[in-house]
Amino acid sequence: MIRLLPRIRSGRVRWGVVLVLFLFAALIPPLAGLNENLNPDSSARFQIFLGTSALVLALWAVSYNLMLGYTGMVSFAHAAYYGVGAYAVALIFKRYHLPILVGLAAAPFAAAAVGLVTGLVAQRAVRLYFSLLTLAISQVLFSIAFTWYDVTGGDNGISINLPDQLNDYTTLYYFTAAVVGVCLLLMFMLVRSPFGAALLSIRENRQRSAAIGINVRAYELAVYTVAAMFAGVAGGLFVMYQQQAYPETLYWTANAQPVVVSLLGGTTTFLGPAIGAFIYVVLDNSISKQFPYQFDIILGAIVLAVVLAVPGGISDVPSVFLRLRERFRRGEEAEAPPLESAGEAIQMFDVRKALASEAIATEEVHSDQTLLRIEHVSRSFGGLRAVDDVSLEVKQGDRHAIIGPNGAGKSTLFNLLTGQLKPSSGKVIFDGRDITGKPPHVIARTGIGRAFQITMIFPKLTVRQNLQFAMLAHGGYTVRPFGIANRMFSAQAQELAEAVGLGAWADLPAGQLSHGDQRAIEIAISLALGSKLVLLDEPTAGMSAYETDKAMELVRRLATERHLTLLFCEHDMSVVFSTARTVTVMHQGRVLTAGTPEQIRRNPDVQKVYLGELEQEELGA
């Protein structure tokens, strides 16, 4: 199934579907006319009106899905920006007597301005609380529209009469279609661009995104504002065909429409919500005509069915269908996808390819120079000093291990270096720059790549995309709202994937790989383009002895021959002593001692610390 899906979705079939959709949209007015001739009961004007409303809903829903599907944000304020656009058009046309197209041109700017300001407020919170904050914002905007009689006309709203040129249903339909088409094209370019890649990374894993150099909050605010802008256009078009702006469009429950529509059509594809909009309008019209009271129940049942059975929406139906067919054909066992990795990557680590890979940094190295200097860094949690006055230096080209028993403060120290935590006191200097307390994305951009102890990858993106997006972010390309992200760094990413033995699985979603293979991605991300210092937090956690050897051999040879500087912590002493040139021992948050592996091995204090831990473990067990 996994093998079949990308083929079905990709290439000509996909563009064929798009073409059919656009032809259908273009042919609605003549089809409606034909229908009226054949069937005297139906009204062409009404059907064209419905078509116009479906187009506007499509634009609104696709703009919502920029946040929902591409970035993973749930907003209850999107209807408010739609409403701002609607009022902007109505006010400019009615009160200031300017041409309606001036109003339509101003609508996106008004909505974006309100979106930017309120988005800054909403960003004080994350996830669920972010959603609830947008709910509050939306209700404030609704209240203003509802009660500010002098400007908004209060609960009466503002009615307008369209100028004659646009007062014809067919003309208005094509005008709307043209505007919606341009907006969809702009948004499509956006989601394919490196900027869109950053959004996808954020949806998949916020913490990993920051660790490859993406300023998560800035991108979230940007997409929130852009979505508000397109919602403003949709709201402006709404006023044109509805000839009225009224406060209910801003009420928080109005957000259900774009959400339901996105869900019906599928949030994982660009045009899914647009398809959903047409389905919704048809359903709404046919059901509410026949069962005026049951519409809510039927809609609720459909949404429930989609949520429980087909979380990906209509565009996911092919995969559900395929899964069912597989099951009928070969019984229950067919559940397992035929193409899946089984932890072979590390065995296939290709040191030669890795050494030739362009994607891994190479710079002249002066091994006498300090790359990273930590000066008296401390961090306490409540009364506990997890890291206590730690100072250490990492020379360029060094392979520096930090060891110590559990709770020694190794992971906390790493989090202080990469910005997940801020030091209570002390300084961190990297490559001549003071990076103390800087946010993770800034630190990542200065050239520190990190492999986390817990696997931190982008599970629904392909292996290649995982590496590509890391390279895009490291290189600072993700600010670009143009270009095609999937075509950038594609060769380098493939090369790197092959070097870590994942070449054959480069097109699989990373989350489908086995644990060991995901560790390989984790290591590869930390190696990807531009990391002068590679931080490995227990890189071989959960690996077999053989895998550990292979992985560390790769890391060691890369470090030697491609001039990477390594800082890693590890429990496996054989790994430490075979890889490290310098070892720092931490105990209870402090640096116990530092030296060459040989010095450390013979140090009686170190032996006592480890022996002490063993005794405690035995006593505790």
Added chain:
Amino acid sequence: MTPAELLLFTVGGLAYAAYLFIVAAGLSLVFGALRVINMAHGSLYMVAAFVTVVVANQLGAGLGFWAGLLVAVAITGAIGGIIEVLVLRRVYGREHLIQLLGTYAVSLVVAGGVRIVFGANYRTVASPIPGHISIGGFDYATYSFFMIAAALVIAAGVWAMLYRTNLGRNIRAAVADPDLLNSTGVNVTRLYTTVFVIGAALAGLGGAIVAPSQAIGSSIDTDVLVLAFAISVIGGLGSIIGSAVGALIVGMVISFGILIPRTSPFALAFVFIIMTAVLIVRPRGLFGLPEN
């Protein structure tokens, strides 16, 4: 403002706070234990209000209201159980959006059902505790004081349930770490159902108690839901004390908000401006729990 006027608005605010607390406490309790925002909470409240009105009007004011209240709470509790078993169990641990959409779909079904069964007209029911008390030249409905007393009793009851019973101990443990609780032999699945039924019953209790004090129509579900959200967020989702404090704040703001002339653009917005302000200063609300 004279002291008598001050008292008038204060009692009005307490009456709002009373029924809003009952509803918000249910929402917050469910969120605390199940980590699910129940979008159908307002719909359960609406069902209970309609059931109470219909039963009370059938059996006659007075005793009929109390019978209606019991029936309403039983029905909403039962609907809650069905929702938990059929829908929520399949969405635990999934993204917030899926949970929101799942319960939103339920709210559509329930609200649609209410419209079919009870129609679109507003309904009213006579107060089971009629009469007025006159203080300082203003008349106060005796029922307002009953609502305030009922909220206090329910607050005490919820508190006792959480801190004085085995069930409450398990609920608090589930809030902290459901997996650990499960491994100690507690049936967490059944516990979740119980919590959700209690939450739904609280929504029902709020709807039943509010019925004699206002006209009951088919849009009261979203109106109360958004206020319950505001209260639980101001107080901190998952905290019962927070719900009480939040309900007091929101009740007072609504009551004293009447003093502001309606032409002011912010007359209705105050509750949400406060909600925004609280979240900006304390992103988890006044008494909020950290998100797992």
